[in-house]
Amino acid sequence: MSIEFTNAKCEFFTIETDYVKELHSKDTEVFFDNTPDYSNKPYIGILVSSNNYKYFIPLTSAKEKHKRWKNKTKTNYIIYEMIDKSELRPNDIYREFENTDEVKKILAVLEIKKMIPVKDGLYHKVDFSLVSDLSYRDLLEKEYEFCKPLLPEIVKKAQVIYNKQKDSGVVEELHCNFSLLEEICNNY
Secondary structure, three states: OOOOEOOOOOOEEEEOHHHHHHHHHHOOOOOOOOOHHHHHOOEEEEEEOOOOEEEEEEEEEOOHHHHHOOOEOOOEEEEEEEEEHHHOOOOOEEEEOOOOOEEEEEEEEEEHHHOEEEOOOOEEEOOHHHOOOHHHHHHHHHHHHHHHHHHHHHHHHHHHHHHHHHHHOOOOOOOOOHHHHHHHHHHO
């Protein structure tokens, strides 16, 4: 029985930290970090209408391992910008190319396989204009602009991942367990 994701919007949200912590306690594939600023972690909202779940796809910070990843796979997207090598800062994660001064600076990764269901009232839309840290605001805006044109493709991939797991009952390695998370969401 396949479901269709509808009403998809490319918007960034924060999700109540206690809720994410609860999901993580039952499924360690749910992204959670006990750092003080974790409550500001953005998610992209994907709405599931057929069984009333709203699924949110998390962004994760760029890491060294992401330099080896493909830009796009069945389960994720590398969010990046092409910049001149001279613009790099000391902690930037990037991939160099031969015979050019341009590098691919990795901003984040959109992890579709880590999407989580969230009830109304447990999430809040991020208003970029209220983000006081200008470099963080700039990063969020770049991530948003990168994802916006990809929304139909993201939704299609999310549907495939979700339906494959629900139809087969098999939770693939490094994927969240959607049935388990929906049960926790219903009882939260």
